[in-house]
Amino acid sequence: xxxxxxxxxxxxxxxxxxxxxAAQEIRNVRAWLAPDNTRLVFDxxxxxxxxxxxxxxxxxxxxxxxxxxxxxxxDGLGLExxxxxxxxxxxxxxxxxxVLDLKDDVRPKSFDLKPNEQYGHRLVVDLALRGESEVxxxxxxxxGQDSKRDIVVMIDAGHGGEDPGAIGPGGIREKDVVLRIxxxxxxxxxxxxxYRAVMTRTGDYYISLRGRTNKARKNNADLFVSIHADAFxxxxxxxxxxxxxxxxxxxxEMGRWLAQRENSADLIGGVGSxxxxxxxxxxxxxxxxxxxxxxxxxxxxxxxRVHANMASFARMHKKHVxxxxxxxxxxxxxxxxxxxxxxxxxxxxARKLKTAQYQRKMAQxxxxxxxxxxxxxxxxxxxxxxQKQSESTLAGGERxxxxxxxxxxxVIAQRNGVSLQRLRQVNKLSSDKIRIGQVLRIPxx
Numbered sequence: 001x002x003x004x005x006x007x008x009x010x011x012x013x014x015x016x017x018x019x020x021x022a023a024q025e026i027r028n029v030r031a032w033l034a035p036d037n038t039r040l041v042f043d044x045x046x047x048x049x050x051x052x053x054x055x056x057x058x059x060x061x062x063x064x065x066x067x068x069x070x071x072x073x074x075d076g077l078g079l080e081x082x083x084x085x086x087x088x089x090x091x092x093x094x095x096x097x098x099v100l101d102l103k104d105d106v107r108p109k110s111f112d113l114k115p116n117e118q119y120g121h122r123l124v125v126d127l128a129l130r131g132e133s134e135v136x137x138x139x140x141x142x143x144g145q146d147s148k149r150d151i152v153v154m155i156d157a158g159h160g161g162e163d164p165g166a167i168g169p170g171g172i173r174e175k176d177v178v179l180r181i182x183x184x185x186x187x188x189x190x191x192x193x194x195y196r197a198v199m200t201r202t203g204d205y206y207i208s209l210r211g212r213t214n215k216a217r218k219n220n221a222d223l224f225v226s227i228h229a230d231a232f233x234x235x236x237x238x239x240x241x242x243x244x245x246x247x248x249x250x251x252x253e254m255g256r257w258l259a260q261r262e263n264s265a266d267l268i269g270g271v272g273s274x275x276x277x278x279x280x281x282x283x284x285x286x287x288x289x290x291x292x293x294x295x296x297x298x299x300x301x302x303x304x305r306v307h308a309n310m311a312s313f314a315r316m317h318k319k320h321v322x323x324x325x326x327x328x329x330x331x332x333x334x335x336x337x338x339x340x341x342x343x344x345x346x347x348x349x350a351r352k353l354k355t356a357q358y359q360r361k362m363a364q365x366x367x368x369x370x371x372x373x374x375x376x377x378x379x380x381x382x383x384x385x386x387q388k389q390s391e392s393t394l395a396g397g398e399r400x401x402x403x404x405x406x407x408x409x410x411v412i413a414q415r416n417g418v419s420l421q422r423l424r425q426v427n428k429l430s431s432d433k434i435r436i437g438q439v440l441r442i443p444x445x
Contacts, residue, residue, distance in 0.1 A: 024048050024068045026096075031077040032161040034205035037128045038082040038106075041162055044068070044121040052110040052125065061100040061108045063125060068096050083127055105130040118164055148383040150196040151374050153189055154221035156328060157182035157199065158228040161206035166231030168344035168353075175204065177353050178227040181341060184363035185225070192371065192406045194383035209327040216334055222379055223302060224336040225366060226328045229353060230317075231345040238346040239317030242307040243338040244299040245330060246323035298335035298377070306339060306369035313361055314342065339366060368411060375415050398426075403438040416442050 028043040050065040074087045083104035090097050106127040113122040157179040159165035165174025182199055189197035198219045200212045207215075216224045230241070303321040310316065317340070329336045341362050342349040352358040378385035401412065409432040413420045424432070426443050434440070 025071045026065075026068060027071055029072045029074060029077065030162075031079055031082070032205040033078070033082055034161075034201065034203070034207065037126060037205070037207075038079070038084065039127075039161060039206060040077075040100075040125040042123040042125075043072075043119060044123060047112065047121050048123060050110065050112075050123060052108060054108060059102040059105070061102065061106070061125070061127065063098045063100075063110065063123075065096045065098070065123070067094055070096055074098075083129060100125075100127075102127075113162070117167060119162075122162070124162065148194075148386045149381055150194055151223075151379060151382050151384055152219055152221045153195065153197045153370060154216040154219060154224045154334075155182045155185055155189075155197055155199050156212050156216075156224065156226040157201055158226060159206075160201050160204055163206050166229060166344045168229075168231070168350035169235075169347045170350070172344060172350050172354050174229040174231070174344050177229055177344065177359070178341070179204070180356075181359045181362050182227050184360055185227075185366055188363060188367040188406060189370070193404050194387065195371075195374075212328055213331045213334075213336075216331060216336075221334050222374070222382075223298075223370060224328070224331060224334050225370070226326075226336070226338040227366075228338060228340050229342060229344040230340040232343060233345075235345055235347060238315060238343045238349050240310050240314045240342045241317040241322055241340040242303045242310070243322050243324055243326060243329065243340070244303050245296060245336065246325050248325060292332045295331070295333060295335050298373075299329070299337055301377070302335060302369055302373045303337045305372050306337065306366050309365035309368050310339075310362070313365070367406070371406065372411070372415050398444060399442045401440045401442050403434050403436055403440065405436055407434065407436075408432070409434050412440065412442075418443055 023045070024047070025045040026042050027045060030041045030043070032039040032041070048065050048068050050063060052061065052063050054061055070089060070091075074089060077087075079087075083102055083106050084100050085103040086101040088099040088101070090099075107130055108125065108127050110123065110125045113119070113124055115121055157175070159175040159178070161175075163175065165178070167173055179201070186197040186199055189195045198215070198221070200215050201207050212226070213224065230237075300321060307316065307321050324338075326338055329338055339362075342353055344350050344353055374382075374384055375388065378388055401416075403412075409423060409429070410420055412434075413423045416423075420432070422443055423429075423440070426441050
């Protein structure tokens with residue numbers, strides 16, 4: 001009798017599980033389009049079992065989902081510029097089949113996401129375009145050539161697409177705020193001669209952390225700047241911060257690179273051409289260590305300038321640059337910094353962060369730190385290095401400087417180690433107004 005009760009309980013449990021699985025629904029379908037990837041997100045009432053496979057002649061991606069009903073429309077997803085030409089679906093023997101007819105060659109993958117603050121259970125399908133990336137590579141001048149290349153700054157707006165980042169009061173989302181700051185920063189950098197900014201994402205779509213650093217490498221970036229907005233469970237937490245890679249993070253990344261170097265086509269040395277693949281263990285380790293040490297030193301110098309600029313108008317979380325093992329800071333050949341623009345979970349800072357005026361201030365603080373750093377240490381072969389070297393030297397150690405877009409008198413004074421008052425005096429200026437193309441005398445610092 002006892003065993004019969006146990007058996008009955010197990011049968012009842014199986015029936016309940018089967019009933020729960022059969023009750024799942026696809027309640028909404030969303031699409032996120034990136035330049036080299038399309039993501040479909042199926043919002044579910046609960047967890048499901050699925051499998052994904054491909055068919056050819058014609059090319060299709062097929063998603064089979066067990067015990068689920070489609071309660072959402074597959075029309076109007078804005079897929080005109082995606083690799084998907086059409087979406088079809090059918091139901092058979094308790095399996096919902098969704099077929100993606102393709103017009104481009106893709107690498108598909110799928111995975112489940114558990115509920116978070118904004119969404120419930122989700123099934124995600126990613127379609128990555130095969131072939132050459134659409135990112136335009138920088139032409140690197142070889143030694144001895146007369147060309148003068150731009151300094152390339154990779155701007156990384158954190159999160160995006162299905163990943164909203166932190167969410168603050170009133171529903172303000174980190175991914176939106178940092179994208180607006182990133183766009184403002186790009187505008188400032190592109191307006192200055194000798195510089196070019198590239199963004200890891202230009203719209204609301206997701207890019208993996210390694211994908212972001214890979215884009216920086218493909219563009220031969222001289223600097224990687226990742227922009228975020230912090231959050232904490234206590235809304236009283238506040239303050240902006242600037243981060244660089246910690247020593248422990250650098251050590252672990254060095255091990256990862258050495259372990260994969262034989263199968264890696266990545267280059268070490270930023271815009272150089274030094275590969276680890278053909279080096280023995282000792283030489284590869286020495287070269288990588290030298291590259292990472294130089295990169296970390298430059299990262300800290302840029303970060304310190306940005307931190308000081310931000311501190312002039314924003315409350316800082318710490319009085320110094322902080323260190324952590326963030327993945328996006330781990331490029332061994334590219335100086336990298338991460339800027340937390342404030343706590344979006346703090347009502348006061350959230351109010352500031354969502355205003356265009358405050359976003360411009362943040363962008364300008366980062367911009368001035370970048371410009372000042374590269375004026376001090378311009379990479380060889382760049383227009384800025386040529387500009388600095390070609391400035392005329394006058395009697396008494398004075399130099400001539402031609403004003404370019406983005407310059408201010410105070411920035412020029414700070415960059416050259418002279419007081420603002422002295423700079424005004426030498427150039428007989430009654431105010432701090434200067435114009436593009438104006439030639440200033442820079443006294444010896």
